[in-house]
Amino acid sequence: MSTRAPAPQAASVPSPPATDLRAADPRAAASAEVASDPSDKVAPTFAAFRDVPRTGVIFVTTEATRRGFSPSAADWCNLGQGMPEAEALPGAPPRISELPIRPGDQEYAPVAGLWELREAIASLYNQLFRRGLPSQYSAENVAISGGGRTALTRVAAAMGHINLGHFLPDYTAYEELLDVFRLFSPIPILLEGERGYAFSAADLRREILGRGLSAVLASNPSNPTGKVIGGEELAQWVAVGRELDCALIFDEFYSHYIWRPDLAAQGGISTAARYVEDVDRDPVVILDGLTKNWRYPGWRVTWTVAPKKVIEAVSSAGSFLDGGGSRPLQRKAIELLTPDATMAETKAIAAEFGKKRQRMLNGLRDLGFTVDLPPEGTFYVWASAQHLPASISDGMSFFRAALDRKVIAVPGDFFDVDPGKRRGGRKSRFRRHLRFSFGPPMAKLETALTRLSEMISETSA
Ligand SMILES: Cc1ncc(COP(=O)(O)O)c(C=O)c1O
Numbered sequence: 159m160s161t162r163a164p165a166p167q168a169a170s171v172p173s174p175p176a177t178d179l180r181a182a183d184p185r186a187a188a189s190a191e192v193a194s195d196p197s198d199k200v201a202p203t204f205a206a207f208r209d210v211p212r213t214g215v216i217f218v219t220t221e222a223t224r225r226g227f228s229p230s231a232a233d234w235c236n237l238g239q240g241m242p243e244a245e246a247l248p249g250a251p252p253r254i255s256e257l258p259i260r261p262g263d264q265e266y267a268p269v270a271g272l273w274e275l276r277e278a279i280a281s282l283y284n285q286l287f288r289r290g291l292p293s294q295y296s297a298e299n300v301a302i303s304g305g306g307r308t309a310l311t312r313v314a315a316a317m318g319h320i321n322l323g324h325f326l327p328d329y330t331a332y333e334e335l336l337d338v339f340r341l342f343s344p345i346p347i348l349l350e351g352e353r354g355y356a357f358s359a360a361d362l363r364r365e366i367l368g369r370g371l372s373a374v375l376a377s378n379p380s381n382p383t384g385k386v387i388g389g390e391e392l393a394q395w396v397a398v399g400r401e402l403d404c405a406l407i408f409d410e411f412y413s414h415y416i417w418r419p420d421l422a423a424q425g426g427i428s429t430a431a432r433y434v435e436d437v438d439r440d441p442v443v444i445l446d447g448l449t450k451n452w453r454y455p456g457w458r459v460t461w462t463v464a465p466k467k468v469i470e471a472v473s474s475a476g477s478f479l480d481g482g483g484s485r486p487l488q489r490k491a492i493e494l495l496t497p498d499a500t501m502a503e504t505k506a507i508a509a510e511f512g513k514k515r516q517r518m519l520n521g522l523r524d525l526g527f528t529v530d531l532p533p534e535g536t537f538y539v540w541a542s543a544q545h546l547p548a549s550i551s552d553g554m555s556f557f558r559a560a561l562d563r564k565v566i567a568v569p570g571d572f573f574d575v576d577p578g579k580r581r582g583g584r585k586s587r588f589r590r591h592l593r594f595s596f597g598p599p600m601a602k603l604e605t606a607l608t609r610l611s612e613m614i615s616e617t618s619a
Contacts, residue, residue, distance in 0.1 A: 214330035214572030215239055218557065222566050235598065235606035238566035240381065242453045242511075242537060242597045250506035251499045254454075259486045267485040270473040271302020271461070275488045278495045279461050285497045287431045295437050298466045301473050304483035305458040306411055307331055308476075309445045313407060313462065315475040317342050320372035323365055325349050325357070327540075327573035327588055329381045329409065336375075336577035344577040345369050348587075351530035351542075355385040359394030366404045373405040379412040379428070382540045382573045382593040384533025388421040388428040396433040396442055405441040405468075406430065414451040414504045417515055418534040426504045428535065431463065438465045450537075452494050452503055459483060459491045511537055514596040514603060521607040522594060525614055537597045540570075544590040547617045553592045559617070563609040568593045 212220065218238040219227070227234045246253050270276065276297035284294045303309040314335050320342045324332055326349060336344040347365055349355040365371060379386045387395055399406040408430045421428045434440045447460025460483075462472055476482060493499065518539050519532055527541035543556045550556045553569030560567060570591025596603055 211334060213334070214568045217572065218566055218568050221558075222561055225561050225564075227561075227564070227566065234564045234566065235602050235609070236566045237595045237598065237603070237606055238568050240450070240538070240595055240597065241455055242450055242507075243599050244453050244455065245599075247453075247506040247510050249509065250503050251494070254490060254493070257486055257490050260489075263486045263489070265485065267302075267482045267488055269476045269482040270469065271300070271483060272485065272488045273297055275302055275459075275492055275495075276300040276461075278492045279463065282495050282497060282500060283429075283431045283463060286425070286427065286500070287429055288434075293434070293436045293438075295431075295463060299437055299463055299469060301462045301464075301469045301476070302483050302488055303460055303462065303476060304480060306409070306445060306447050306449050306460045307335070308458075308480050308483075309447070309460050309462050309472075310335055310409065311479060312472040312475040313443060313445070315339055315341070315479055316468070316471040317373060321345050321370050323347050323369065323371040323374040324575065324577075325376055325380070326575065327380075327382055327570070327591075328375075328575055329377045330568075330572045330575065332375065333575040333577055336575070342373070345371060346575075347374075349383070349385075351383075354531045355380065355383045357387065359391060359398050362395055363398050363402070366398065366402050371404055373407060374399075375407040375409070377409040377411065378430075379410075379415065379533075379535025381412065381536055382538050382568075382570075382591075383531060384417075384536045384538055384540060385531060386416065386418055386421060386428055386535040388416075388418065388534075389424070392428070392430055393433040396430055396440065399442060400435065400440050403441060405443060407443045408445070410444055410446045411450050412536040413446060414507055415511060415537050416508070416535050417512065417532075421534070422508065425501070426508050438467070440465070443468055448491060448494065451507075452500075453507075454494075457484075457487050457491065459487050511596065514600055515539075517600065518594060518596040518603055518607075521603070525607070525610055537595055539594045539596065540591060541594060542570075542590045543592060546614060550614070550617055552589050554589070556592060559613060560610060563613050565606045565609050567595075 215238060279300045280295040280297050288294060303312060318341065322336065322342045323345050324336060324347065326346050349357060395406060410429055413429050414427050416422050416426055416428050430442050430444055434442050443462060443464040445462055448454040448457050449460060462469065515533060519529065522539055522541045523529060526546050527543060528545060529539060529541050533539055543551050543553060546556065550559050553571060557567055557569045570588030570593065571586040573593065574586040574588045
């Protein structure tokens, strides 16, 4: 599509004209560049549809594809996509490679998911994180959905006319997600690299009270910064949410990638589920799935763990949004979700990804990158190019130069999420940053670091 149809606006949400956005936002300028590609000139336009912005990963993958990248191109190093290596790892349970489809599997699964899987997930949380606590999760506290973004979309569609706090920077998909329903008002909360992206329970209390928040959404561990709110601090967050009746929506998709030694000592998994007092009263909503923590992103099996009332609401939202997940995959997933299999997978991740984290962190620092916070969780390093030669000292220029060396990373601007594009033309605080994934195997990381080193030494200051 080469023209942008005006998006319908809620009366209370003023938005600058689309043309201004293009001029001000490097990402919009990048998409304008795509639109001026001669091959797009003949593309039909449709008055009914808007140009739906591409998320950061889609943007970088599209740009890379224009230069010859494909997922099967062995000579590319894709440190852009947030995908963990999905092959066997030493010590991990064998990878599942066969899937029976039974006669009943030809039917719809329930929108809230297969009961047996919901039970297995409730039991996993109780056994790993809630032993001895009086309030225990049941299947009614769990809803299954077909992917993390589907789960997030259900939660967003189930919220009322409230103020929802979200952090800057955070996961790129939140930008559209927090705008598309126009049901609630997204309120950005700044995190600062100089403070190591820290945000205490006292900070949370101040924001909830000062801005009238009824919900807060956070990836924890954070994509992209790798910051983890964990241990006693997470317990205090949960207590603040409970006391002020503010829903805490924790996106825990990276909760088994934990590098902070005190949190790793808890068993390698950091989750708010440890600190919930009453599973049906505490306003804690947890999102997780097979995507990263079990390294099966292609299965699209994910879950929401929350008070029963919230599960009813998100399941109702699922009944008009997506209709539920895949039956055979949900049934098979039960095998992966025993405490033993889960802990074996988590230990294997800690061993293998721990080495990759160290290599990536050292490698990027040797190249001249500045790292505000060595990642406490996730498989990303969030690094600033500010001290590199001037022509590659911002995220977008570095990204483009690296593409010429067949290395993909994600420029920092994309994580400065701006739902509804209401922020005007100011430059992003994160325009110097990039996110590098250490999801791919070690050999790929080595190749990428070598190529980037050559690129930097051949770039004049
Ligand atoms: C923070 C975070 N949450 C959720 C997801 C979504 O996962 P899925 O690929 O299952 O939609 C991702 C994926 O990149 C993520 O980074």
